Amino acid sequence: MKIAIxxxxxxxxxxLNEYGFHFIRFLRTKIESVSEIVLLVxxxxxGEKYSIEQEPGLIPVTFKVCWKFGAWNNALRIRKAxxxxxxxxxLFNIQFASFAGGKxxxxxxxxxxxxxxxxxxxxVVLLHNIMETVNLKQAGFGSNPLMENVVRQFGNMVTRFILxxxxxxxxxxxxxxxxxxxxxxxxxxLAPHGSFTEPSSEMPEAVPAGPPNIMTFGxxxxxxxxxVLVEAFERLLPAHPQxxxxxxxxxxxxxxxxxxxxxxxxxxxxxMHFTGYVNEEDVPRIFGDSWAxxxxxxxxxxxxxxxHQAGAFGKAVVLPKLGDLEQLVVEEGYDGEFFEPxxxxxxxxxxxxVIDNPERMLEIGSKNYLAANGLPITEVVDWYIxxxxxxxxx
Amino acid sequence: xxxxxxxxxxxxxxxxxxxxxxxxxxxxAAWMQTQVxxxxxxxxxxxxxxxxxxxxxxxxxxxxxxxxxxKGGELRxxxxxxxxxxxxxxxxxxxxxxxxxDQATALAAFQNIE
Numbered sequence: 001m002k003i004a005i006x007x008x009x010x011x012x013x014x015x016l017n018e019y020g021f022h023f024i025r026f027l028r029t030k031i032e033s034v035s036e037i038v039l040l041v042x043x044x045x046x047g048e049k050y051s052i053e054q055e056p057g058l059i060p061v062t063f064k065v066c067w068k069f070g071a072w073n074n075a076l077r078i079r080k081a082x083x084x085x086x087x088x089x090x091l092f093n094i095q096f097a098s099f100a101g102g103k104x105x106x107x108x109x110x111x112x113x114x115x116x117x118x119x120x121x122x123x124v125v126l127l128h129n130i131m132e133t134v135n136l137k138q139a140g141f142g143s144n145p146l147m148e149n150v151v152r153q154f155g156n157m158v159t160r161f162i163l164x165x166x167x168x169x170x171x172x173x174x175x176x177x178x179x180x181x182x183x184x185x186x187x188x189x190l191a192p193h194g195s196f197t198e199p200s201s202e203m204p205e206a207v208p209a210g211p212p213n214i215m216t217f218g219x220x221x222x223x224x225x226x227x228v229l230v231e232a233f234e235r236l237l238p239a240h241p242q243x244x245x246x247x248x249x250x251x252x253x254x255x256x257x258x259x260x261x262x263x264x265x266x267x268x269x270x271x272m273h274f275t276g277y278v279n280e281e282d283v284p285r286i287f288g289d290s291w292a293x294x295x296x297x298x299x300x301x302x303x304x305x306x307x308h309q310a311g312a313f314g315k316a317v318v319l320p321k322l323g324d325l326e327q328l329v330v331e332e333g334y335d336g337e338f339f340e341p342x343x344x345x346x347x348x349x350x351x352x353x354v355i356d357n358p359e360r361m362l363e364i365g366s367k368n369y370l371a372a373n374g375l376p377i378t379e380v381v382d383w384y385i386x387x388x389x390x391x392x393x394x
Numbered sequence: 395x396x397x398x399x400x401x402x403x404x405x406x407x408x409x410x411x412x413x414x415x416x417x418x419x420x421x422x423a424a425w426m427q428t429q430v431x432x433x434x435x436x437x438x439x440x441x442x443x444x445x446x447x448x449x450x451x452x453x454x455x456x457x458x459x460x461x462x463x464x465k466g467g468e469l470r471x472x473x474x475x476x477x478x479x480x481x482x483x484x485x486x487x488x489x490x491x492x493x494x495x496d497q498a499t500a501l502a503a504f505q506n507i508e
Contacts, residue, residue, distance in 0.1 A: 189486035
C-alpha cells in the first residue's frame with residue numbers, strides 16, 4: 001500500500017507538525033502493510049529543506065512540497081501532487097487553520113480532501129478539531145458577532161465538503177456525535193490520539209531537582225494565552241522566590257509577535273524564560289525538568305497533543321475547566337488540578353496544589369503516565385492501517 | 395476479568411467476562427501471541443461477559459487481528475453486548491472485524507472458509 005499524507009512536518013513549524021512527525025515515525029515501521037510513503041508538505045521559509053533518514057528496515061519516505069501556508073491555491077496544488085504520486089490512500093492530518101490564517105484561504109485549502117476524492121483517490125481525513133467546538137473569536141477567526149456567524153456558516157459548508165472524504169477520523173467521541181447528528185455523516189470514526197513517546201520512557205518517581213519549574217508548551221496567542229499564567233506566577237513568587245516559569249514554544253501563525261509583546265508587558269516578572277521553538281530532541285528535557293505543565297487555554301480546539309506528551313513524561317498537569325479537556329481527562333484516565341479559565345487567582349491556587357504537595361504531584365504524574373502510555377501512537381497507526389485496508393477492499 | 399480458554403478443532407477460543415481495559419490486556423495479548431506463534435491463527439474471542447472495553451483493549455484486538463491475518467488466519471468476535479457494540483461502531487472497528495451473534499455462528503463461519 002502506497003500512502004500519501006498531507007501534513008506539516010519538521011523542520012516545518014506549522015500546526016500539527018509534531019503529530020505528523022510521530023505518526024510517520026511509526027508508520028514507517030509497518031513494513032508488512034505499507035510499501036511507500038509520500039509526504040505532501042508545505043513550503044519552508046528561507047530555502048530550508050526537508051530531509052529524513054532512509055534506513056534499512058524502514059519504509060522509504062519522500063517529500064513532495066506542494067502547498068504554502070496562506071496561499072489560495074493549496075487545494076489545487078495538492079490534488080495535482082496526489083495525481084503525480086498516485087497513492088492507494090491519501091491521509092490528511094489537518095485542523096481548520098492548517099492551510100492558512102485567513103478565513104478564505106483556510107476554507108479553500110480545506111476543499112483539498114473533496115477535490116482529491118473527486119479525482120478518484122481513497123481519502124481519509126484526520127480532523128483534529130471541528131468548527132462546532134471552536135471559539136472562533138478566541139481562535140482569531142471572528143472579530144464581531146456578525147462576522148463570527150458568517151464564518152460559522154462557511155465553516156459548516158467546509159465541514160460538509162470535508163465529510164465527502166471516504167473516512168473522517170476525530171479524536172473525541174463528542175465530535176463523532178456532532179458530525180453524525182448535525183451533518184448526517186455516516187463515515188466518521190473515533191480514533192484515539194495516542195502517545196508520542198515509546199512506553200519505555202521511565203515514569204518519574206521523584207520531584208525533579210532544582211527549584212519549582214512551571215512550564216507551558218505550545219503555539220500561543222489565540223486561545224492559548226500566557227498572560228493569565230504570568231499573573232498567576234507573579235502571585236506565587238513571594239512563597240516560591242526561586243520558582244521558574246518556562247514558556248516553551250512560539251507564536252501561533254495568526255498572531256505574530258504575541259510572545260514578544262508578553263515579554264515586554266511583563267518585563268518586571270523575574271525567573272520567566274521564553275525558549276522559542278523547541279526542537280524535537282529538546283522536548284524530553286523541557287518536560288523532564290517541569291514540576292507542573294500548565295494549559296492556559298481559554299477554549300480548546302480538540303484533543304490536546306500537549307496533554308498526551310505531559311502524560312507520556314509522567315507529568316502533573318494544571319488544566320482549565322473547559323468542556324473538551326475535562327471530557328478528555330475523564331474519558332482517557334488522566335488526572336490534574338483544575339482552574340477557572342482566565343482567572344490568575346484560581347490558576348495560582350491550582351499550581352500550588354501541585355508544587356506544594358509532592359505526593360499529589362507524583363500521583364497525578366503516575367496516572368497521566370499510565371493513561372498516555374496505555375495507547376502509544378504506534379498502535380493508533382495500526383488502527384488507521386486496518387481502516388485503510390478495509391477501504392481498499394471496497 | 396475472567397478468562398476461559400478453549401479450542402474447537404483448529405480454532406482457538408477465548409471467552410472473556412468482566413471489564414476489558416488497560417489493566418486486563420496483558421494476559422489476553424500474551425494468549426493471542428502464543429496462539430499465533432503456535433500457528434493457530436484462527437481465533438475467536440467471545441465477549442458475551444464483557445460490559446466495558448477501553449481503547450487499549452480494543453487496540454490489543456486490532457493487534458491480534460493484524461497478527462492473525464499476517465499468518466493467513468483471522469480473528470473473529472462474537473456475542474458483543476450493547477455497550478461494547480457501541481464502542482465498535484463509534485470506532486468503525488465493527489467494519490474491520492467479522493462479528494457474529496454467537497459462538498456457533500462464528501465457528502460455522504470459520505468452517506465455511508476452511
